Amino acid sequence: MESDRLRSWTIHLVLVLSTCVTCLKEVTALSDSTTDPFQFCHPVKQGMLNVHLVPHSHDDVGWLKTVDQYYYGSKQEIQKAGVQYILDSVTDELLINPDRRFVQVETYYLWRWFREQKARKQQQVKELVRSGRLAIANGGITSSDEATTYYQCLIDQLTWGFRRIHDMFGAEPLPLAAWKIDSFGHSREMGSILAQMGFNGVFFARIDYQDKYNRLQDKTAELVWQTSASLGTSSHLFTSIFNNHYSAPSGFCFDILCNDEPVNDDPDSRGYNVDEKVNNFINFARNVAKYYVTNNIIVPMGDDFHYQDAHVNFKNMDKLIWYVNERQQQKGSTINVLYSTPSCYLKAVNEANVTWPLKYDDFFPYGSDYHSYWTGFYTSRPNLKYFERLGNNYLQVCKQLFVLAALNTKDLKYLDALRDALGIMQHHDAITGTEKQHVADDYALILHKAVTGCEKITNNALRELMHKKKDESSHQPEIFQSCLLLNISDCAISEKSQVFTVTVYNPLSYVTSHYVRLPVTGVSYSVRDPAGTQLPVQLVPIPSPLFSLPGRKSKATVEMVFKAEDVPPLGYKSYYVEELPHRVRGKSDLADDGMDSTIGNKSPTVLFPIRNTKAVVLAATPESVTYTGEIVDEVHQIFTDWISQVVRVYKDDNHFELEWLAGPIPVNGGSGKEVISRFSTNFENNGTFYTDSNGREMIKRIRNYRPTWDVKVKEPISANYYPVTTKIVINDNKTKQHLAVFTDRSQGGTSHRDGELELMIHRRTLHDDGLGVGEALNEQQYGKGLIARGKHYVVLAVGNKPGKTALEKDIAQRRGMSPLVFLAKTSYSSFEKWAQKHKTEFSGVKQPLPRNIKILTLEPWSNNTILLRLEHLFEKGEDDQLSKSVTIDLRKLFVNLPFSHVTETLLGGNQQPKNGKLHWITEKHSQKKTEHTSRESSPYLITLMPMQIRTFIVKLKTE
Template identity: 45%
Template sequence: MGLIGTAFALLWLSSAIFANPSCPESPEGMVTVHLVCHTHDDVGWLKTVDQYFYGARNSIQRAGVQYILDSVVDELKKDASRKFSYVESAFLYRWWNQQLPEMQDTFKELVSSGQLELVNGGWCMNDEAAAHYNGIIDQMTLGLAFMNNTFGTDSRPRVAWQIDPFGHAREQASLFAQMGFDGLFFGRLDYNDKDKRWKDNDLEMVWQASESLGEAAWLFTGVLPNGYNPPKGFCFDDLCNDEPIMDDPMLEDYNVDLKVIAFLATVKVQAKAYRSNNIIMTMGSDFMYQNAGTWYKNLDKLIKYVNARQSEGSNVHVVYSTPSCYLDALHSDNITWNTKQDDFFPYASDPHAFWTGYFTSRPALKGYIRKTNAYLQALKQVITLRGMSRDSSLESLAQAMGVAQHHDAITGTAKQHVTDDYVLRLSRASQLSAKGFTAGVRELSTGKVDDQEIFEADPILSSFCPMANISSCTFTETQSDFHVVIYNSIARPLSKYIRIPVPDATAYKVTDYQGNGVVSQLVPIPSSVLDIPYRNSTATQELVFLADQVPALGSATYVVSRTSSLKVMKKLKSTKREIIPGEDTVVHNGAMSLTLDGVTGLLKSVSIFTTEGVKEQQISQNMLWYAGMNGDNSHFGRRASGAYIFRPNGTDPETIGEPEIEVYEGELVNEIHQKYSPWASQVIRLYKGSFYVEVEWMVGPIPIDDDTGKEIIMRYSVADMVTDSTFYTDSNGRETIKRVIDHRDTWTLNVTEPVAGNYYPVTSRILVDSSNDMGSFVVLNDRAQGGSSLNDGEIELMVHRRLLDDDAFGVGEALNETAYNIGLIARGTHLLLHSDFATTDCDFTCQHRLLAEQKLMEPVVIFQEIVDGSPVPAPSSGLNSNLPEQVHLLTLEPWYEEGQYLVRLENMFAAGESDTHSQTVTVDLENLLSLWTLSNIRETVLSANQWLEDSQRLQWNVNESEKAARIG
């Protein structure tokens, strides 16, 4: 994988011409129209992925992917000049496995000849706002591996095809470039941006997607002329109502001349907006080509009759083409292209339709996907460390996670029954692998590597406690004594506070593998959690202890035992602090302190204890809500807030109320329980010695009995911090990108939605940096959310939303999630850091980068019964030595050939962003893994579907003076 920390460099570009023999010619002096026949097949949206594949529940939407592929193959066989482009591997995989060898051979021949082009190649067409780069890379790798393994390396997609995601991330372009793609095409961008680019002939460009990576992250990028739809009047699908080409003059309604004139007029308009004599027209849309014959019969005629006009002086030449053929034609034109350095967020389709609501929609789903990603990485590691091959349990979970990255899945923009299906897939796949995972961790820790059958069927009773998110765990509530096994998937030792739900009136002792006592503490579960209507649990407290220095890629086991000792109980229990009305309350952990306002009960300051004295920052926090705009969407002035769209009714959020406060203190953690209302509460935590503040929020059921949808935010403010209307967000969890309020880099923004129009996706972190020596402040999240800094020194993140109207962009349902017949309850965490917390060994960037890595790669905690006579395993690591702090082990997984494994290492730090950690480091791969003897190491592109030495991407001429003007 390319490292973030490499130096930025300018590229001296070649004008070499690439020739693809399967591509049509572009006659000199002609405007060549590349007709790209395609279908866009959502991996779940209005129907589930399997319903879409089979064509089930057509009362919802007429769509059956299996028929699309059947029909397209039949039509391509009839004429070698016809072409088609296909994207989604999740569907192709299903279809392929149901075909007879004869059909498989035919399909391979079509791919090999270039008639059928595989484009993009991921398991899905992933979202670019809520998806984390770890999930994006995994789903792309999964799909591309299927294509390589099935159709050979010649099938490798060269073009990224992100036609439907609702905004486009700079990091996504960087990842595509590192995967070896030559270009990217997409359909959606802000309507103002598109209008300006259309007028300026700037719809195609070179996206310079990383200052750190330089030319390695440059990617040719094109905006498609009509979204991803056919031009008006030329949709020949059964789903459309456009007239076919009627070319028999002996029959009524002959329309060839009218069709040709209309088409040439469309070409003329489009050609003016693009800089090349090669232009693209997409012929297809959502789930089209179930009857491919209607398309090809009419397109054959269109090509014939339009090209016939050349004898009368027309300079338009129409051909069947593919995205890569079009890209090669542009490359051959040897044009010098403008560049882009920012991204395409937020996306607006009209003055009041900013697609920024989906950054937060369905927060429980977003959190579950992030948690499952951490488990998937751990599972891949454990299988690899045991020297095993890929098995069905890993493949099932990888496929479920691949589907979850889809731009209507992790976004929260599918129908409710489809969302339920996404969750079911993740849950089933996780359960399928659970016993094997627990057995594998135990065998690695004991050094006893048993056979495959034992790995797949662990006989020891264990639990992952899937209801721990509501502080409930049947296993720990009913077992008197049990093991707690913590697996750390980070390539460095990890210290982590573990929280275990347990019943009241019980004392516990915690010991390590040698029987040494481990300090622990009992903390009351917040009353808001205890009051959850569907929570069926006897746990009223959480047992907290520190799992200290859990080895890299390894595990540590602790023993928890009940005891009747009153002395132990007294020592364990937290002390409830008396709150004196009107007086400030101060809570500290030895490293820092929090002050609550005596009148409002809200956080008002944070102090850090340093060798130079106490540094105090006036950091405040509150929970608020925006009223979601109601509307019938009859025109954009009546646009409703919905699953896609965030449109608040007004610019000022409402307060929920002054919180009721309880403070609990103990040896390991001090907690402030704040209850704003029966549906909104939070816990502010200070762990012993920590340099950050943890805020655990819980929201729901959001009340709607007042007929008002509500969008809940957490707002953090640093007093007197001047940030010049500027803040920074991550891009897909990786590099950060600058944001400026009411500003776009490439056009002058007309501010029609002052709140929603300034919201951006926050996948990992959002930070503000002062210009008046007030330092920097960052909030890390545990799932994708929408966020902004609407005022200087302020950060807000939307954590939950419940709305009453659909926003009329296709879902047909209001975003009104329920569970157990009440509004959905969501619970998550934010981590707060200020640059005053930094040390000489680990500066501010170092701290939040490493902490974000820990949030992404949360350790897997397993609870197991104690088997009599078996010793407690000692801590063990799968590494010979720990990786440097800069280096993140992104991937360690078994590959598809026996004895081959895929390793990805990344430098987490961008060039120049950290004084202590933005530097190149060297890793000895040969001696990295303790259980391996490596025979060969060979480097691939990021997606592992091509050897790096074989990757020769197209190079493009760029307008360096134009680039310098934009960033100078």
């Protein structure tokens, strides 16, 4: 019997190799899915319970070990894990038996490993992928987090992973299933992104324990998720939730990291266990099937870093499949086991023609038991979360400037490194803060290296765009630098240069203004705009708690503030700054000390005192000093020796800023602490508040309530915390006022009592939570507890809808893609000489876009092409005017970017819209949904509906 099976496999292998010669040719075109993506799926058997075994290895891109340590398999004393060995071993085993399947998720590792292989092995791996044996799920650089990530970063990391896949294997096959098995809760916007990228479905392991129990009992663990309130049925995404975790069933883990017994099929052996194994597996399968509605169940066969010796895994799975299926003939069993993949399982379930329940909300918060809500990570490692957001801001500017300046491809390596670094940072153990400290340090190092590397691109691009002609004088070309430590008022160029230039680049699609704040050591400064006009300048004292920050090298005690007004879209304005030898008007005036004062001009007005209510009040009346001036008013508050705050109102703005400083959090009492910022009003919001989903659509939250089950709450604080990527809102039901608070990084937020909003800004613990990391979240820097600094942006407005004003949309966009400031020392002794040699103002677009449309992506792609995305910023019904559809003429967008051809793709840039996606019947939608197809009269005329993102690959004309 054994020899018969081996012979059949060998014959099958020969047939596959002999018919796939043409498959090895390099494919460079976009996929239009003319081939059947399911052609290599093993057939299921009608009238039987089909058990889909899905071999997989969950390979964290950093967690207990760094990315490099995981890849190479070093530091085995921390964790026995080496991804290069997994890929070596798995691909060898797949070549032996073409019936076998394996799911690869993390493209970062696959790309790194593939480039190291010799040509023959690369061709073999290409065949494994194209024949469906090595199945790619997700396809992104990593398996991303969904709570603390910004939507632009999620799109980018998936798109960049798809590009790597295309570069390795060509256009077919596509990743059409999402394998989100270890995310700590699931966001609606992540689901919307997956739906817009053409995915047929998504698989979860982690959802709230109460939610999972109820779904299993009600047989609703598989459903259709409407992932956008604006996009309707086009946002439908089939969702399958495992009955247990993503590990192999108990007793059937055949990995070298496990202790389960292998399948012993020698009848003469005292350890013979085939009957026992088969009986146990059949019982397991029948038990799982009780919770699902079709005759298909999915069984993940793997775990973290499994398959380092894949021969062990596959040999035992081969036997298990053979002996379980043998019962069909011997004993009339109705259990059919097969190797499968996520996509093949989706196809089988789809063919059952079941009507599926619909879900409209998200899967937050995630509680693994009554007392374990995974909500603290929304705030954990606040500095790393801020650096990631800053890194994305820099990435978008780097991409745009590369295209607008038409830089040489030799600089692409720096852009690719930043794409990789930001992709890695989206990992669900990276930006979340759920990794070991040495791994968090490594993430920061990777990102820092990539950001500083990309400065070569921004420097070269600004030189190319700014210099009118080659300067043959003795003047050295400027070096344009960004000061990454402005968050702590530290910048060597502004502090040590008597003359320098400031270039403000605006990555937004419309004109914006930006307040420039730079630490300086002089007593007075002159700032001239591109036209030579002298601008108002204000010197504002730096908050005194910054002077003692560990690691801050600056000697500056004041910041120079001026307004860069009307900076053009995808463009810059440059300013000439000169230190003056004597004090002139503009230094802040010191107001009376004390709390009861008013700052601001017209709207908003901030009235003090500002006091917190319980939790634990740090100081009922903080020390306070007020500074007023012609540009900005500020109140500096000190609550304790480790908590301070600046309340700031710019005279021309209609919102105010809270710049907080927290740390080192004291732990001398033997317990950790979590620091919150609470906003108290007299609103009556009836337990209702709103949070954004990854920076896009808002989701309604109700205290102690879940829309899909009757929740039982024993931890009322943590169970009511939700991720806030950019914005949280409460609404007064009587007056229709609302309070909106915007963040500069991901934080956890809630409304514990009516009239209150709170955001957690920092946390430090002394005890490990016992959930895998093996150490407490006790961040330290310079031998002390971590100090974090950040901003909240606050709007108090009147309106009949919470958080739905154009003002707030603009604030949110400026938080996601803020203007970047580049400084350069200059040897030009006067503004006139400098301006004569430089283009002091530039815009990359012919005219600003409508305020509801955004150029989300502009980046170099390949073969003289660019990747372009246009986004409608408003939700359906959010605004009477701005929620209307808009038509854009692509030919009228850019300066000096002549198009020769435009191809529309799905969101991921890897396939055309007509992709043959599976359709699902739902409770409210019995008809098949239709995908978006362009109905415009010209490929250059693009209409965008509310919340729609459209993606194009644009071929540029060449000289």
